[in-house]
Structure formats: structure tokens, C-alpha cells
Amino acid sequence: MNDKLRINGDRLLERLMTMAKIGSTPKGGVCRVALSDEDKSGRDLFAEWCRVAGCDVRIDRVGNIFARRRGLRDDLLPVLTGSHLDSQPTGGKYDGVYGVLAALAVIETLDDAGIETQHPVEIVSWTNEEGARFAPGLTGSGVYTGHLSLDQMLGTIDKQGLKFDDELQRIGYAGEIQPGDQCFAAAIEIHIEQGPVLEAEKKVIGIVSGVQGMRWYDLVFTGQEAHAGTTPMDRRRDPAAAAVRVLQQIYALNDKHAPHGRATFGDFKAEPGSRNTVPGRLIISLDFRHPDSAILDEVDREIRSIMNRECHEIGLEGQVDEIWSMPPVTFSTQCRSAIQRSVDMLGYPSMEMISGAGHDAMYLSSITPTGMIFIPCKDGLSHNELEHAEPENLVAGSNVLLHTILDLANPQSEKPKVQ
Numbered sequence: 001m002n003d004k005l006r007i008n009g010d011r012l013l014e015r016l017m018t019m020a021k022i023g024s025t026p027k028g029g030v031c032r033v034a035l036s037d038e039d040k041s042g043r044d045l046f047a048e049w050c051r052v053a054g055c056d057v058r059i060d061r062v063g064n065i066f067a068r069r070r071g072l073r074d075d076l077l078p079v080l081t082g083s084h085l086d087s088q089p090t091g092g093k094y095d096g097v098y099g100v101l102a103a104l105a106v107i108e109t110l111d112d113a114g115i116e117t118q119h120p121v122e123i124v125s126w127t128n129e130e131g132a133r134f135a136p137g138l139t140g141s142g143v144y145t146g147h148l149s150l151d152q153m154l155g156t157i158d159k160q161g162l163k164f165d166d167e168l169q170r171i172g173y174a175g176e177i178q179p180g181d182q183c184f185a186a187a188i189e190i191h192i193e194q195g196p197v198l199e200a201e202k203k204v205i206g207i208v209s210g211v212q213g214m215r216w217y218d219l220v221f222t223g224q225e226a227h228a229g230t231t232p233m234d235r236r237r238d239p240a241a242a243a244v245r246v247l248q249q250i251y252a253l254n255d256k257h258a259p260h261g262r263a264t265f266g267d268f269k270a271e272p273g274s275r276n277t278v279p280g281r282l283i284i285s286l287d288f289r290h291p292d293s294a295i296l297d298e299v300d301r302e303i304r305s306i307m308n309r310e311c312h313e314i315g316l317e318g319q320v321d322e323i324w325s326m327p328p329v330t331f332s333t334q335c336r337s338a339i340q341r342s343v344d345m346l347g348y349p350s351m352e353m354i355s356g357a358g359h360d361a362m363y364l365s366s367i368t369p370t371g372m373i374f375i376p377c378k379d380g381l382s383h384n385e386l387e388h389a390e391p392e393n394l395v396a397g398s399n400v401l402l403h404t405i406l407d408l409a410n411p412q413s414e415k416p417k418v419q
């Protein structure tokens with residue numbers, strides 16, 4: 001019936017470029033860090049577009065923006081779609097903002113075609129997804145779903161000593177509504193992949209089956225400080241000597257779980273950190289990810305035993321501290337099949353995939369059936385000013401979003417008998 005319906009691609013692309021001017025950087029990226037003046041301008045522009053589209057715009061206490069298009073049955077729960085407008089300090093034009101503006105394009109397309117849906121459709125722009133200025137990220141969706149505390153987030157301080165709540169008030173986005181005030185029938189987020197897989201596989205659409213689980217550790221090696229010139233090698237209790245072996249074995253362990261395992265040692269701290277002293281302590285961060293929680297548990301046990309064995313052999317003390325973890329998320333079959341039906345109808349080449357990055361959809365999936373759509377980005381580059389997505393893919397993804405939303409907002413059982 002509505003199979004011929006397509007979004008207005010030119011308007012979507014024009015909007016993306018207009019938004020990219022706010023906080024634009026010389027290398028073609030954007031700097032629209034959460035709760036900055038640029039974030040305010042981006043929010044203002046988006047909220048204005050939503051009002052012009054006839055939506056009812058509401059702001060909650062953590063600054064999340066909701067824009068609602070009425071349904072034929074306004075008593076039904078809304079179908080939610082959106083992402084985030086904030087960026088990394090040297091971010092790209094598409095990360096987050098594409099998901100918000102594609103959602104707006106869906107609503108405008110329905111308006112242009114005079115199509116009403118059973119369920120209301122609601123656009124969201126979540127606050128501080130990136131966490132570049134205020135940590136942790138995924139703030140808006142985290143508070144909304146009860147994973148993060150509102151009071152704690154409002155009290156968070158940035159590097160300049162500025163408080164989250166003061167900045168939120170300053171830009172005029174500390175709303176009255178309590179976050180988490182309403183439930184949703186379903187939630188769909190569209191995002192650039194931020195990785196190289198779709199491009200390499202020559203696919204236009206990624207149907208995201210879930211988000212891999214993450215565990216953050218500190219590996220702490222404690223030995224003895226000693227003079228770099230006078231202490232013979234065999235008399236040292238050298239944390240670096242154990243670390244070399246441990247890291248190598250963790251890489252090998254990760255290889256056992258290819259292609260999904262991801263082991264990253266991103267931060268090294270030596271104490272006292274002097275060029276001519278054998279360090280007394282070495283702390284190495286480990287970020288380990290995998291989509292299967294049984295494997296995450298197995299890896300956890302292995303890491304601890306590798307650490308024990310190797311440190312013991314060199315006469316060191318080894319300790320594994322778990323800092324933070326996030327279990328793997330599997331998205332709802334209802335949402336995945338709605339996306340699949342839309343892709344099949346539109347005829348775009350697609351594949352199922354796991355998200356390597358965390359997204360607001362991850363938190364949403366704990367309160368509502370949730371799904372995600374990915375489109376390719378050039379060379380898999382993101383969190384980078386050179387981030388790029390092809391116009392035809394941006395439009396294709398939005399068409400998939402459009403038909404997925406139509407599908408979810410008009411469930412068969414709730415369709416009116418007489419058309």
C-alpha cells in the first residue's frame with residue numbers, strides 16, 4: 001500500500017549539511033560537544049525543525065529532546081526513533097546526527113504523503129552520548145532507563161570544573177519532565193557503522209543483531225624499584241618482564257575467539273615512571289569485548305590464571321581489577337524482522353552484524369523491544385573529522401527506517417478493518 005513511499009533524500013542531505021555548519025571544523029568535521037554553545041545551537045535548530053513539522057516537543061530533566069507525531073490511536077505507546085546530536089571534539093558530520101535527522105525525515109515523509117499511523121511516532125535526541133566532556137557517555141539514555149543516576153550525572157564536573165547541571169541550565173535544556181516518564185512500543189536507532197565491515201562486504205544495510213559485551217580491567221603488576229644500571233637482570237623483580245608475557249598470552253587467548261574477540265591495552269602507567277629506574281609497579285588497562293557472555297566469563301578466568309602464573313614465575317605480585325562491565329545485548333526479534341522485511345521490500349544488499357561500539361539503543365533494549373540499522377562509512381572511519389558516508393547510502397538507510405517505523409507503528413492486529 002505504502003510500498004512506493006520514499007523519503008525526500010535531498011531535504012535529508014541538505015539538513016545534514018546545515019547541521020554540520022554548527023561547530024564545523026577546518027578539516028570538515030564538527031565539534032559539538034555536549035552542553036556547549038554549539039550543542040545548544042544544534043538542539044535549537046533541531047527543535048525548531050520538529051515544531052515546524054507539527055510535532056509536540058518536550059525536554060526532560062537530563063536534556064533529552066522528544067518530538068511526538070500523534071497517532072490515530074494516541075492511547076497506544078509511541079514507536080521511538082532517534083540518536084544523538086552531540087559529537088566528539090574532533091568528530092564527524094554523521095555520528096549520531098544522522099540517526100536524529102533520518103528520524104525527522106521519516107516524520108516529514110509521512111506528513112507529506114498524508115499518512116497516519118496507529119501508534120504515535122516519537123523522535124528522540126539523547127543528551128551526551130559521546131561522553132567526551134562529561135563521563136560516562138550514553139548519559140541521556142542511561143538516566144532514562146535507570147542505568148545511571150540523574151543526581152549523580154547532574155553533579156558531574158568537566159575538566160574546566162564546570163558542572164553538568166549548570167551547563168544544562170545555561171543552554172536552556174534542563175526540562176521539567178522526569179526522565180523515564182513513558183514506555184515505548186518499540187525503539188529503532190539508525191547509525192553509521194563506525195567500522196569497515198559493510199564497506200568491505202559491499203552491503204548497504206547492516207541489520208544489527210546486538211551489541212557485544214565489554215569488560216574493563218586494570219592489570220596491576222607489583223615488583224620492586226631498582227637502579228637501571230647497577231641491578232643485574234637476574235636480580236630484578238621487573239613488572240615489565242611479566243607484562244610482556246601476559247600481554248602476549250592475552251593476545252593469543254583473543255585469537256582463540258576470532259573473529260569476535262577484541263583485546264585492547266590502551267593505557268600504560270609505570271610507577272614511579274622514571275627512565276633509569278626499574279618500575280615498582282605497572283598498571284595496564286585491558287578492554288575486552290565479545291558478543292557471548294559465556295566466552296567473556298571464560299576469558300575472565302583465563303586472564304586471572306595467566307596473570308597468576310606469569311607473575312609468580314618472576315616473583316611479582318599480580319592483580320586483576322575489574323573496573324566496569326556491560327553484558328552483551330541481543331536486539332528484539334520483532335524489531336529485527338521489521339527491519340529485515342523493509343530491507344527485502346526495498347531490495348538493498350544487507351547483512352546481519354554485531355555492533356562493536358556502544359549505542360543508546362543498548363540501554364533502550366532493557367525497557368523496550370529495540371533494533372538498530374547500520375549504513376557503511378568510508379574506510380570505517382569515525383570519531384574523526386574525515387568521517388564520510390555516501391549520500392545514496394544515507395538515503396537508503398532512511399528508507400529502511402521509514403518502512404520499519406511504518407511496520408512497527410501499524411501492527412497487523414491493530415489495523416482498522418475498513419481502509
Ligand SMILES: [Zn+2]
Pocket residue numbers: 084095096129191
Ligand atoms: Zn554515535
